[in-house]
Amino acid sequence: MPATARKNTPRLRDGVVKRGTTWSYVIRVKDPATGVSKPRWVSGFATEEEAKAARDEGRIKARHGQYTDRNRITVTAYLDDWIGSHAVEIKPRTLLDYRACIRLYVTPHIGHLPIQAVRPSTISKLYRDLLTSGGRDGQPLAVATVTHLHAVLRKAFRDAVIVDELISSNPVERAKRPRVQSQEPGTVWTIAQLRAFLATARQHRLFAFFHVAAYTGARRGELLNLRWTDIDLDAKKITITGSTAVIGGERVNGTTKSGRTRVVSIDDVTAAVLHQRKGDQAAEQLQAGGSWRGTKEGYVFTTGWGEPVYPDIVTSLMTKLIRAHNEPDQGPQPKDQLPHARLHDLRHLHATTLLLCGVPVHVVAARLGHADPAITLRVYAHVIRSAEAAAADIFAQAVKAAWEPAVSKPVSKSPFPERTASRKGALTWEPPIGIEPMTYALRVRCSGRLS
Numbered sequence: 001m002p003a004t005a006r007k008n009t010p011r012l013r014d015g016v017v018k019r020g021t022t023w024s025y026v027i028r029v030k031d032p033a034t035g036v037s038k039p040r041w042v043s044g045f046a047t048e049e050e051a052k053a054a055r056d057e058g059r060i061k062a063r064h065g066q067y068t069d070r071n072r073i074t075v076t077a078y079l080d081d082w083i084g085s086h087a088v089e090i091k092p093r094t095l096l097d098y099r100a101c102i103r104l105y106v107t108p109h110i111g112h113l114p115i116q117a118v119r120p121s122t123i124s125k126l127y128r129d130l131l132t133s134g135g136r137d138g139q140p141l142a143v144a145t146v147t148h149l150h151a152v153l154r155k156a157f158r159d160a161v162i163v164d165e166l167i168s169s170n171p172v173e174r175a176k177r178p179r180v181q182s183q184e185p186g187t188v189w190t191i192a193q194l195r196a197f198l199a200t201a202r203q204h205r206l207f208a209f210f211h212v213a214a215y216t217g218a219r220r221g222e223l224l225n226l227r228w229t230d231i232d233l234d235a236k237k238i239t240i241t242g243s244t245a246v247i248g249g250e251r252v253n254g255t256t257k258s259g260r261t262r263v264v265s266i267d268d269v270t271a272a273v274l275h276q277r278k279g280d281q282a283a284e285q286l287q288a289g290g291s292w293r294g295t296k297e298g299y300v301f302t303t304g305w306g307e308p309v310y311p312d313i314v315t316s317l318m319t320k321l322i323r324a325h326n327e328p329d330q331g332p333q334p335k336d337q338l339p340h341a342r343l344h345d346l347r348h349l350h351a352t353t354l355l356l357c358g359v360p361v362h363v364v365a366a367r368l369g370h371a372d373p374a375i376t377l378r379v380y381a382h383v384i385r386s387a388e389a390a391a392a393d394i395f396a397q398a399v400k401a402a403w404e405p406a407v408s409k410p411v412s413k414s415p416f417p418e419r420t421a422s423r424k425g426a427l428t429w430e431p432p433i434g435i436e437p438m439t440y441a442l443r444v445r446c447s448g449r450l451s
Contacts, residue, residue: 016051019043023051029062061168071166075118076102076111078166082156091254093245101149105130105141115160116167123153123175131178143178150177188349193338200325208277209301209314210321212238213343215270217350217368220311220343221245225253226300228278233271238264240369246311258371274300281306318343351376355383 010017016025024043031038042058045051079102087095102111109126110118127146134141154172161170189197194214201210213223221243230239241261244253256262266274277300284304285292294306301309318341326337347368354364361384365373377384 014052015055016048018048022046023048025051025055025058027055027058027062030065071116072114073166074111075113075115076107078115078160078164079106079111079156082159091245092247092252093254096247098152101152105134105145105149106153115157118157118167118171120171120174120176123172124177127175127177146178150175188345188352189338189341191353193336194346194349196325196334196336197321197338201321204317204321205280205304206301206309206314206317208273209309210318210346211273212266212270214346214350216264216266217347217354218264219243219257219347219369220314222256222369224299224301224309224311224314228298228300231274231300233275236266236268236271238266240264244308244311251308251310256369258369260369260371262366262369264367277301315343351380352383355380 010019012026015027016023018024022043023045024041025045026039026041028037029040030036040058042054045054083090083095083098083102090098106126109129110122113122127150130141130146130149131143132140134146150172154170157167157170157172160166161168198207198211198214201207209223212218213220216223216238218238218240222240224244225242226238226240230241231237232239239261240256240263242253243256244251246252281300281302284302285294285306288305292306294302295308299308301314303309322338322340325334327333351364351368354367355361361376362373364380365376368376370376
């Protein structure tokens with residue numbers, strides 16, 4: 001090689017070399033499959049110091065088996081691939097929600113960045129910007145929405161670490177997310193208000209829906225997915241196997257929120273209401289004749305033509321029934337007006353009533369379909385706290401009830417126990433029931449005090 005060519009060749013010094021206007025580094029990384037170490041070149045650094053810092057970081061990660069090859073895939077490109085690969089596992093409504101979150105809040109802000117360039121500070125700044133002006137027309141975005149976005153990004157970047165091995169750590173987990181104050185369920189009706197609502201709803205053909213919702217605590221989509229084969233009126237139980245949602249204007253059936261099937265017991269009144277509903281549906285089918293549009297699955301709650309009911313119908317119907325109670329067409333308005341309530345509040349009312357009546361939390365959780373009783377504890381913590389106020393009195397009453405039968409003699413006004421004669425005639429102490437047996441030293445001190 002000529003001398004001039006050797007002079008123009010960049011020299012590699014301690015794994016760092018300048019190529020053109022940028023700096024590069026090289027390290028050796030062991031292949032986990034073969035165990036053979038191979039060189040890995042990384043370029044594009046503006047200064048030698050940046051290249052050396054990246055080289056040192058790469059050497060440490062390579063030594064601990066955490067090194068990842070450099071990749072220029074952007075955040076938007078990776079999230080699109082991530083959603084596509086999980087489309088089979090994620091429920092359709094959840095999938096639609098994930099796409100909307102990424103399209104509205106991620107792509108406009110950090111979608112152009114390489115995923116390997118995302119740092120915890122990048123995610124923290126994203127949250128701050130969204131809370132300041134990330135909503136519609138530059139309005140602040142709700143904290144709950146940012147918290148939900150945080151959950152979506154945490155899942156996606158976790159797969160980028162564990163599954164795709166594009167990054168060595170999850171920057172979302174170390175980002176500063178907005179502080180969320182625990183939100184307790186809103187004002188729930190009293191039992192008297194529930195009875196007044198159901199009395200008004202009894203005039204509607206979908207009365208059974210609202211009755212079953214209040215008496216089982218099931219979700220809206222779970223009830224609309226019920227078939228008659230899921231109901232055993234003799235055994236008084238309902239098997240909840242799935243849920244119904246609307247996506248793109250179409251009714252879609254899927255699994256329950258927890259992905260599990262559960263059995264919910266019903267009382268005699270609810271069984272009678274469902275029995276009446278079955279008879280009314282048969283009468284509607286007979287009246288419709290050839291125009292009946294019922295399906296083979298045999299949905300419990302259908303329209304007058306046998307079609308499955310859409311979720312939005314029962315949601316809006318509850319508002320109309322409350323208005324019908326407060327503003328009847330005939331007669332004076334009732335003095336006790338029903339406050340506004342959502343359909344989901346019937347579920348809260350069911351859970352709150354059971355907890356206040358002393359039903360164990362794990363039983364309530366199983367009835368509501370919570371995957372973990374900790375969810376029930378977190379959502380209904382305010383109910384459990386209100387029950388704690390009576391805990392001290394309950395314990396004191398239990399101790400008093402167990403103590404009184406054991407005491408056959410009147411309680412002495414003296415603060416000291418009774419004295420009894422020993423074998424030698426000396427007065428000694430006899431501890432009352434429930435007190436730790438007296439030691440020798442204490443017996444001597446007490447005997448001296450009596451003498």
